[in-house]
Amino acid sequence: MIHPTDYRYLVKDLEQYLSDEAFLQYKLEIEAAYIETLAEIGVCPKDVAEEIVKKANIKIVTPELVRKKEAKLKHDIRAMVSVLADNVSDKAKPFVHLGLTSYDVVNTAQALMLKDVTKKIILPSMIELEKKLIELAENHKDTIQIGRTHGQHAEPITFGFYLSGYVDRLGEAIEKIRKSSEELRGKVSGAVGTKAALKIIYESPEKIEKIMMDKLGLKPARISTQIVPPEYLADYLSQIIIAFSIIADLANDMRQLQRTEIAEVSEMFSQEQVGSSTMPQKRNPVSWENIVSQWKAVMPHIVSVYMDILSEHQRDLTNSASSRYYIPEIINAFVYSIKRTKKNMDNLVVNKERMLMNLKMTGMIAAEPLYIILAMSGHPNAHKYVKGLVSKSIEKNVSLLEMAKKDEKIQKLMENMPEEKIKKIRNIETYIGTAIKTTEKITKLWRTKLGL
Template identity: 30%
Template sequence: MASHLIDSLLYMDSYGTPVMREIFDDRSMIQNWLDTEAALAESQAEMGIIPQEIAREIARKAKVDNLNLENIRKGIVKTGHSLVPTLREFESRCEGGAGEFIHLGATTQDIIDTGYILASKRAFDVIYQDLWEIEEYLLALAEEHKNTVMAGRTHGQQALPITFGYKAAIWASEVHRHMQRMKEARKRIFAGQLSGAVGTLAGFGDRAIELQERVLGKLGLEIPEISWHASRDRLVEMVGLVAMVAGTFGKIGNEIYSLQKTEVAELAEPFTMGQVGSSTMPHKRNPGLSEGMHTLSKVVKANALLAYEALLQEHERDGAYWKTEHIAIPEAFILTGAILQKAKKALNGLVVNKQKMIDNLDILKGLLLSEPVMLMLGEKMGKQTAHEVVYEISMKTFEEGASFKEELLKDPRVGKHFTEREIAEMLDPFRYTGQSPFLAERVVRNIRAWRLAEKRQG
C-alpha cells in the first residue's frame, strides 16, 4: 500500500494526476535511464567506438518491460547504489556480450540527471498546456465581467470599487507571464548531462564533445557548454518556476475561498449534487477546490526551498545535496499538476453572483467612496485639509453606523461646496471604477493576439 498521499489509492486524485504520476514513476524513470544508455551506445557505434551489432542489441533490450524491477529493488538495498543494480539487470538481459558495453565512459549522475531532465521536460509541457487552457477561462471571465462592479479590498477591508473582470484580468496577466517565463527558460533548463566522473569527459576519449552532442541530440536535449554536475541552478530555476505557478493559483484559490464565505457570497465554486461538505452539517457547500489549491501551493513552495539546497555542492559532485532534488522535483510537478486540475474545475464553472456584489457595495453605507469625495473637496480647500475633514466624517459614520451621505450633507464644511445631487453622484460606485473596464479589455486583447500568433506558429 502507498504511504504518500501522491500515490494513495484513496487520495491520489486530490494530490496528483495520472499523467504526472506516470512521468515520475519508477517505470518511466528507469525507461529514461535506458533511453540515455541506448542513445550513448548508438552514438558510440556511429563513431566506430563500439560495434554496430552491440549497439543494436543494447537498444533492443533498453525497454523497462525487459527488466525485473524487484531484482533492481533488492540490488539497491544490497549495494546502496542508486543506478548500478539497474545497469546489472540491464546487462543480464543483453545477449552476445553487449552488456559489457553499457554505460561506457559515463557516470551515474550523467544518467540520473538526464533522466530527470527528460521527465521534467515532459512535465513542464503538461503544465504549460494546462496554463494555456486555464488562461482562456480567465480571459473569458475578464471579458464577460469587465463591467461587473464589486468592492475592491485592501488589507482585507473594502477599499474602492473595481470590476470583477479587472480582477480576473490581473489573474490572467500573471498566468500569462508564467507562460512567457516557461517558454524563455526552456533552452536554458533542459540541457542534458553527459560529462563523466568529474565533468571533464575524460572517459569518452578524444572525440568526447562530438559524442556528447550526438547523445543529447538523440534525446532532444540542449548541449551544456560545460558540466553542471555541481551547478544545480538549472533545476532550481525550473522548480522555482513551477512554484511560482503554484503560488499564483494558491492566491487565486484563497481569493475564491474568501469571496465564497457566507457573509460575502460574491463567488462560488461549481457544485454538483452528490458533493458533501460535512459529515454532520448537511447544508455545507465547502470550497474544496480553492482550499486544495491554496494548501498544495504551500508544499510546492517548500519544494522550491528544498531545491535551492542543491546549489550548495561540494567540489565536482556531492550526493548529499544533489539527492534533495529527487524529492523536490517530482513533488513540485505532481502537486502543481493537481493544483491546476482543481483550478480548471473552479474557474471553468465559477459562479459570479453579480447581485451580491452590488449589495456588498453598500455595506459601509457609502464609505467605499470616501476617496472621490476627498478629491473633489480637495479642489475646494486643499487635499490635506480635505483628507482631515473626510476622515472625521468617516470615523463618525463608522462609530455611529450612520449614512456617509447624510453625514456629508450635515457637515457645513462639505455642504457649502456641494449639492445633494453632486454628493450622490460622488457616492455612486458605478461611476468610480477608474480604468477597470479598459484595463481588462487591454489584457484580453493583448493575450488573445499573442495566443493567435502562437497557434499560427504551431
C-alpha cells in the same frame, strides 16, 4: 499505500513521466542515445548499437530485475547497466555504459523527463486554466465589486479587473516555466567533468556530447562536475513554486469571497455532498481549501531544492533522497491543483447582486473621490476634512453622501465642478477608473501571446 498521493491526489497522466518505471525508461533512453552516438562516430559497430538500443527498454530491463540487482550491488545505475549487459551478446557487453558515469545518465534523464512533462502536461494544463480565467475576466469586465485592502472595503473595482490580475500573473508564470524548462541541461562529461574517459574513447569528447544532446533535444551544460550545475533545476522548480503560489493566492481569495457574510461567489456543491458531519447546512469551500493545502504541503520543498545547490567538491550524495521526494511531489501537487482550479472556475457561480449590495454596505466608499474633488476645488486640507465627515457619518449612522449634501462648505466648493466628476460621488459604482479598459487590454494581450 503510505503516501496520500498514491490513493487520493495522484494525477494519472503524470505516471508516465514521474514514476520509478518511467524514470528507468528515461535512463535507458539515455544509454540508447549514447551508444547510437558512439556508432555514429565509428567507436562502436552499428550492429552492436542496434542490439543495445533494442534491449534498452523496461520490458527487458524490468524494474523488478533492476531492484533485485541493486539489492546486491547497492548502486542503482550500476544495477540497471548490469541488467542491460546481461541481456546483450558478449560482443556488445563491453560497449554498455562505456565511458559514462552515473550522473551523465541521471542528470540527463531528469532534464529530458522534466522537459517532456512540462511540454506535454504542465503547460497545456496551465494554458487551459489561463483560457478559462480570460473568459471569466471578459465576461465580468463590468461586474461591479468592492475592492478590499487589509480585509477592509476600499474602492470599487470590477470582478473582471480582479481576475485579469491573475490572468497576467499566470501568463507570466507560463512563459517563465516554459523558458526554465528549455534551459534544463544534460551532460556527458564523466566522473569529475573533465571528459577524461571519453577522451580515451574518442579524440573529441565535446563532439560526443553535442551529438548526443542534439539527439535528445537538450542543451549540454557549458561546464559540469560529476553533476550538471544544480541552478538549472533550482530555477525550474522555483518557477513552478511561484506559479503554484499564484494559484494558491487565487484559491485563498475565492475561499474568502465564499464566506457567509460576503457570499459573492460559490463553488459547485453536488446534491449528495456533505459539508459537515453534524451541521447539515454547511457548504464549505473545500475545493479551494484543498488547493491551498496542496501548496502548503509542497511549497517548503523549495528550501530543500536550494539546499541541494550545495554539493561538495565535484559531487556528494546529500541530494539523493531529497530530490526523490520533492520533484514528483511538487509537480503532482501543482498539476493536481491546476486541474482542480480549472474545474472550480468552470462551475463558479458569481453573485452580481451580492457584489453590488456589499459595495454599498458601508456608505463610505465615496470618501476618496470626494476628497479628490474637494482638493481640486481649492480646499486647503481636503483629506482631513473628509475624514472628519466620515467619522460623523459613522457616529450618526448615515451615509457619507448624505453628510456631504448637508455640508455647506462642500456644496459651495462643488458648485463649479463638472457634473461628470460629481457623478463619481453620487454613483459610486461608476468610480472604477480604467478597470474595464485594463481588463480588455490584459485579456487581449494573453490571448495573442498564447494563441487563444
